[in-house]
Amino acid sequence: SQTIHQWPATLVQPVGSPLSLECTVEGTSNPNLYWYRQAAGRGLQLLFYSVGIGQISSEVPQNLSASRPQDRQFILSSKKLLLSDSGFYLCAWSEMGLLSDTQYFGPGTRLTVL
C-alpha cells in the first residue's frame, strides 16, 4: 500500500532563517506531487505541484521554492523565512495521469516563524 511521509512534524524558526521541509511517498511510481499551505486551520492554498522529476509548477509567487530531486521526493524550501510563512504545510500525491484521481495527504508540518 502507499504511504506518504512528511518531516519534521513541527518546526519553530526565526525570521530570516532558511527552511527545508521534506515529503516522500512509498508504494507508487511517478506520482503527481503537491505542496499546500493551510493558514489558521481553514482553506488550502496550492503552492507547487510536480508531474515528474525536475518538473515544478508554481502557483503563488512568494519566497518559497520546491524541488523534486527523486521520483518520490518533494522538498519545500526557503532561503529566508517571513512571519507570513507560518502555517500548516501539507504534501499530497495522486496517481500519474489520472486527473480524476484522489489526492492523498501527508500528516503535515506545523511551521511557526517567530
Add this chain to the structure above:
Amino acid sequence: AQSVAQPEDQVNVAEGNPLTVKCTYSVSGNPYLFWYVQYPNRGLQFLLKYITGDNLVKGSYGFEAEFNKSQTSFHLKKPSALVSDSALYFCAVRDVANAGKSTFGDGTTLTVKP
C-alpha cells in the same frame, strides 16, 4: 477559472440527527468532485468522490454526497451523525480544463453534540 464555495463556516447537529454540509462549485468543463475530512493537526483524509455515473455517491464512515448538475452542488450527507464525526470538512473540485489542479473550499467545521 474553477471555484468552490462552502457557504457555512460551522454546522452544529445533535448526535443521531441527519447532517448536511453544503458545497457548490463552478467549472468550465465536467467536474470531478471530492470531499475530505480533517481532524485537528492532521492531514486531510479522503471521504468520497464523484467522477461520473450515479449522482448519489457513497463513501467512508457512512457518508454520502449527491451531485446535482443543474444546481452545481455536491452536498455531503449522513443519515445519523456521531460525535466522532466532528471535524473540518473540505469540498474540492478538479477540472480537466485546468490541468487537473484541485481547488478547495474554505472548509466547514462540523460539531456533533451528544
